[in-house]
Amino acid sequence: MITWQFTKFEQTSDEQNLFERLLKTFKELLLHSSGNVSEALSWMTQLDKQYNISSENYGIADFINELIDKGFIKTDEVDRKVDFIPTSKLEISLRKHALNDIFDQLKKSKRGQHTTKHSGKGDEHTSDLKPYEFGDPLSKISMSESLKNAQINHGVHQFNLTQEDLVVKETNYQSQTSTVLMIDISHSMILYGEDRITPAKKVAMALSEMITTQYKKDTLDIIVFGNDAWQIEVKDLPYLTVGPYHTNTVAGLQLAMDILRKKRNPNKQIMMITDGKPTCIKRGKKYYKNSFGLDRKILSRTLALAVKCRKMQIPITTFMIAKDPYLVKFVDDFTKANGGKAFYSSLNGLGEFIFKDYKRGKS
Numbered sequence: 001m002i003t004w005q006f007t008k009f010e011q012t013s014d015e016q017n018l019f020e021r022l023l024k025t026f027k028e029l030l031l032h033s034s035g036n037v038s039e040a041l042s043w044m045t046q047l048d049k050q051y052n053i054s055s056e057n058y059g060i061a062d063f064i065n066e067l068i069d070k071g072f073i074k075t076d077e078v079d080r081k082v083d084f085i086p087t088s089k090l091e092i093s094l095r096k097h098a099l100n101d102i103f104d105q106l107k108k109s110k111r112g113q114h115t116t117k118h119s120g121k122g123d124e125h126t127s128d129l130k131p132y133e134f135g136d137p138l139s140k141i142s143m144s145e146s147l148k149n150a151q152i153n154h155g156v157h158q159f160n161l162t163q164e165d166l167v168v169k170e171t172n173y174q175s176q177t178s179t180v181l182m183i184d185i186s187h188s189m190i191l192y193g194e195d196r197i198t199p200a201k202k203v204a205m206a207l208s209e210m211i212t213t214q215y216k217k218d219t220l221d222i223i224v225f226g227n228d229a230w231q232i233e234v235k236d237l238p239y240l241t242v243g244p245y246h247t248n249t250v251a252g253l254q255l256a257m258d259i260l261r262k263k264r265n266p267n268k269q270i271m272m273i274t275d276g277k278p279t280c281i282k283r284g285k286k287y288y289k290n291s292f293g294l295d296r297k298i299l300s301r302t303l304a305l306a307v308k309c310r311k312m313q314i315p316i317t318t319f320m321i322a323k324d325p326y327l328v329k330f331v332d333d334f335t336k337a338n339g340g341k342a343f344y345s346s347l348n349g350l351g352e353f354i355f356k357d358y359k360r361g362k363s
Helices: 013-032 039-050 060-069 088-102 104-108 145-154 187-193 197-214 233-239 249-261 294-309 326-337 352-360
Strands: 073-079 081-086 116-132 167-174 177-184 217-224 231-232 267-274 280-282 286-289 316-320 341-344
Touching: 013 039, 013 060, 013 088, 013 197, 039 060, 039 081, 060 073, 088 197, 088 233, 145 167, 145 233, 145 294, 177 197, 177 249, 187 197, 197 233, 197 267, 217 249, 231 249, 249 280, 249 294, 280 294, 286 316, 294 326, 316 352, 326 341
Parallel strands: 177 217, 177 267, 267 316, 316 341
Antiparallel strands: 073 081, 116 167, 217 231, 280 286
């Protein structure tokens, strides 16, 4: 008699490793496709035909099924057409992937909050106690130790609590920062066949993941700017696309300043990723545009806001992707007017520059 014994299917280590390799490729393609899962999977199928990235025992169809089973993508039916859409799990995974890819040196460094060497009025308690002084917040008083001092100093039967009995918990001062990240989505970000928006998105995702997971008391707001500027959520970053826009740096700076005015943190900063000069400003309901050279009217408005940010003690760090001499000259003038920082980098070095500058500003 023939019998069959059924056991739980367990994926082999080779298939697990292949899934992880395919997942890494899928995440990269998903960024290039601005979050279009079907397009990214179509590209993977073409890559498989040309370079055999899958195996005989584990094909792209198996990979898609596993993406669904593990909750990275799900099906969505619109107008009787079934399509794949990314889940929140995949969005989080994309940000972690960007963080590990761009800020790999984080693994070798000590993670945690950016404390200073000074004790004082802060929000991180230490094990040390000190006598109460006028001006110390009442919430920092250690009641158990203060009551113990009162019993020792005045006796148990005649209980009396005086200022001399009070002790407060020492705290470490923590530098908290409110950051606005500005991302240029003008047409020049894909001009001449160069994809500059994908690395910019990747950097923004890595920075957002770093701040939200390692500097939890900081705030991060993200805005994009083209002809106008508007705020987006962290979850929107993978889906950013370049539009038929000019570069209205003034609108981006004005929105960033409006956001930072509402923040109570004393430390505020703007980080701007762009590849070109300002080419547009808004006058009333109309746009004044000039893509040829540096327009004096647009330039003066932009530099005026740089000065205004300096007076508000908001440094601007500009990450310039292009290295054209006249663009470098503009960024130099802009940086001098603001008193901030500027980096001129290739696309590959952009993430490292942002990480170094953010950490340096936090120390």
